[in-house]
Amino acid sequence: MSSLQRLPWHPDLAPAARQRQLVALALSSGRPVALWRLPGASHARLCLSLRVEAAYVGLPPALEATSPAGFAFFPFQDSDQNPPLFLPADLFFDLAWPDEIQVSATAAARLPALRQQFMALPVEASLPWHVSPQPAPAAASQPEYEALVQTGVAAIASGQVQKVVSSRAVRRELPAGFDVLAAFEELQARYPNAFVSVVSAPGVGTWLGATPEVLAEVGADGVFRTMALAGTQPLLPGHRPSEAIWRQKEIEEQALVARYIVNCFKQLRLREYQETGPRTVAAGEVLHLRTDFAVDLRKVPFATLGTDMLRLLHPTSAVGGMPRQAALDFIARHEGYDRAYYSGFLGPVNLPDAGVARLYVNLRCLQLRPTEAILYAGTGLTVDSDPAREWQETELKLRTVGAILK
Numbered sequence: 493m494s495s496l497q498r499l500p501w502h503p504d505l506a507p508a509a510r511q512r513q514l515v516a517l518a519l520s521s522g523r524p525v526a527l528w529r530l531p532g533a534s535h536a537r538l539c540l541s542l543r544v545e546a547a548y549v550g551l552p553p554a555l556e557a558t559s560p561a562g563f564a565f566f567p568f569q570d571s572d573q574n575p576p577l578f579l580p581a582d583l584f585f586d587l588a589w590p591d592e593i594q595v596s597a598t599a600a601a602r603l604p605a606l607r608q609q610f611m612a613l614p615v616e617a618s619l620p621w622h623v624s625p626q627p628a629p630a631a632a633s634q635p636e637y638e639a640l641v642q643t644g645v646a647a648i649a650s651g652q653v654q655k656v657v658s659s660r661a662v663r664r665e666l667p668a669g670f671d672v673l674a675a676f677e678e679l680q681a682r683y684p685n686a687f688v689s690v691v692s693a694p695g696v697g698t699w700l701g702a703t704p705e706v707l708a709e710v711g712a713d714g715v716f717r718t719m720a721l722a723g724t725q726p727l728l729p730g731h732r733p734s735e736a737i738w739r740q741k742e743i744e745e746q747a748l749v750a751r752y753i754v755n756c757f758k759q760l761r762l763r764e765y766q767e768t769g770p771r772t773v774a775a776g777e778v779l780h781l782r783t784d785f786a787v788d789l790r791k792v793p794f795a796t797l798g799t800d801m802l803r804l805l806h807p808t809s810a811v812g813g814m815p816r817q818a819a820l821d822f823i824a825r826h827e828g829y830d831r832a833y834y835s836g837f838l839g840p841v842n843l844p845d846a847g848v849a850r851l852y853v854n855l856r857c858l859q860l861r862p863t864e865a866i867l868y869a870g871t872g873l874t875v876d877s878d879p880a881r882e883w884q885e886t887e888l889k890l891r892t893v894g895a896i897l898k
């Protein structure tokens with residue numbers, strides 16, 4: 493439940509510096525913090541948790557208006573190495589309203605000490621971002637990735653799976669003087685329609701991304717939304733997305749994701765959903781096919797639809813495959829690295845408004861380490877996949893978040 497209390501807040505700092513010092517407050521005391529900018533929004537928001545232990549929840553979040561307010565950060569596959577997180581909102585700061593801060597009852601009780609800690613931070617305090625305790629994942633070479641694609645195509649041809657999404661990690665050195673918050677700003681400026689985020693938590697590390705894919709949303713209008721996003725091609729200079737022509741392979745790949753979502757509705761015996769598309773959408777310099785699904789929660793007797801759908805959807809066939817378990821088994825056996833939080837999901841729940849949840853698939857993201865970034869990208873395979881083309885597609889997708897490493 494969003495029972496946050498609004499307090500006037502006028503530290504002698506510019507708004508961006510207030511945000512920076514709140515991040516410093518979290519990191520210097522070993523606490524988790526999340527920053528995000530919603531698609532189309534002009535300002536970033538911040539959630540800081542004082543209750544570190546409470547953040548390791550082990551379950552997907554509940555999306556009802558009465559559920560706790562916070563920020564979800566969920567891995568591709570729940571494991572001891574990659575625990576699901578839900579950062580309880582103890583301090584909430586919105587750059588659109590820099591003269592106020594919202595606090596939970598826990599934070600309200602500790603306000604004098606928090607104020608003191610905040611004031612004691614040096615100007616431009618250093619930001620000791622959390623680093624994952626896991627080793628850096630293996631990065632596949634082009635021949636290795638193409639061999640993985642070939643194995644995937646063979647699994648599809650033999651009927652083991654219908655579709656599988658293979659992926660890889662890439663290690664890139666950080667440019668000298670790399671500043672995470674400046675990179676966060678740059679991602680916001682480059683990708684106004686993406687969900688842009690930085691999440692940093694003990695045991696999890698620091699993740700930065702700009703994703704185009706909604707996993708599950710419950711809007712202020714009382715509508716549940718999700719989408720089937722798949723199929724990829726470059727946005728060519730001088731062309732509009734609506735001019736894109738799609739091959740049969742991409743059309744089928746995306747149709748499978750749409751069918752997966754319809755199957756989730758069917759499992760809940762819900763028929764009253766609206767389906768729009770597919771149509772072509774741009775995500776930075778790439779184009780995708782997208783079908784939107786919407787359910788008006790005020791018109792159906794499904795009080796927990798958001799929560800139920802979230803639990804059925806993740807991981808969707810846009811990041812796993814179909815049938816789901818067979819595709820996940822294929823990935824675990826053949827992919828050769830730990831996806832960790834890549835292709836998991838993230839986003840605010842009841843924060844700041846009760847009854848509004850916005851969860852996105854963690855794509856076009858990177859994990860930060862002290863001197864390098866680990867970037868991630870995947871491609872949906874069908875029986876017609878060409879290994880060299882799939883490699884090129886990962887290269888294209890890597891450019892989205894890779895743009896901040898130049």
Ligand SMILES: C=C(O[C@H]1C=CC=C(C(=O)O)[C@@H]1O)C(=O)O
Pocket residue numbers: 657659705721722723724780809810811855856868869870871872873889
């Ligand atoms: C798995 C990724 O993208 C998914 C979302 C859109 C298009 C996709 C595709 O064309 O393969 C993927 O399913 C990724 O960006 O790493």
